Amino acid sequence: MGINKIVSVLDRIEEWVDRWLDRTSGVARSTTLRDRQASESSHRSIQIPKGRWRVNQSVRTRERVREIARASGWKSAIGYLRKIDPLVFEEFVLTGFEMRGHRVRRSQRYSGDGGIDGRVFLHGEWWLIQSKRYAASIRPEDVREFARVCEREAARGFFVHTGRTGPQSRRAFRRNPAIQVLSGRQMVRHLLDMD
Template identity: 50%
Template sequence: MLLPFFFGTASQRRHRRYQRQAARILVRLPQLRDDAARLVYLRKINPYVFEEILMTAFARQGCRIKRNARYSGDGGADGQVWINGQRWLIQAKRYSNGVLSQHILDFGVLVRQERCRGFFVHTGRTGETSRKALCAVPDVSLLSGNRLLKLLSGNTGWQNLDQ
């Protein structure tokens, strides 16, 4: 007889595996020496595990979340979270370098089409052109650097993330 763990499609098993990895990483992050080491660590993990880390962190903050059924071909949103009854799309980018402004603008188009708000979350650097792109899409909030680490640590509520 097969154990329940083995039930489900390969995709479902992969999702469960990535969710377990995300939970382990959220435990590991506070053990690293400083914020710079935490960001370097996040830049090296599997991009799909990074998506799961974000979804798990929001869920641990008490937010209702909706994970995507698949990682690629997701239409530009990597998940959804509801904060104070407002739906937010999540775009997760595990960058090592700078953020591409076109990615921000494309996500802004999706957020407008969906008539909601969005979190553009990344581990890279936000240059001047990307900051200008963020100004052009007021319904998109940036989560990177210290704001990202605060979300992942659970030390700050999601109430402060939409500002």
């Protein structure tokens, strides 16, 4: 059996497993972007599921935000992120984790996702991700709702946002140590892999 035949069979098996996982778990399986780039360089193409054009847009957004951060600083980068499509921001966050080499699972849909935009595998466990593109202060009720989701899923989580963290939200985060906040300069540096 030739290598092309083996690759073809493996591709069909991978598609079948993806469809089965999608139906049973409600979460899309994903390889890291580095894996995708390696696959593409070996002349295999991985299809992005229908409606996932935002993933490609998030890669372009990441490069634009990197340019802005280098030229004008992290505050300008945050200002730019506050203006992009909120669904592209969700993908920007997930892409940032992927580009750092972490495995990511994207939610199957953008609305009705149960408060989970995706999951990232860190330190031997899956962390939930909630991404919020705010122009002003974040809402403490969003923090509390995400804390309930993390508790229900028995998982830790990242609350990633572009807004300001007011006193009530800070208290909500302190009461929920399973949630890590990623915002401001820290968010830009982490998601752009600039640490």
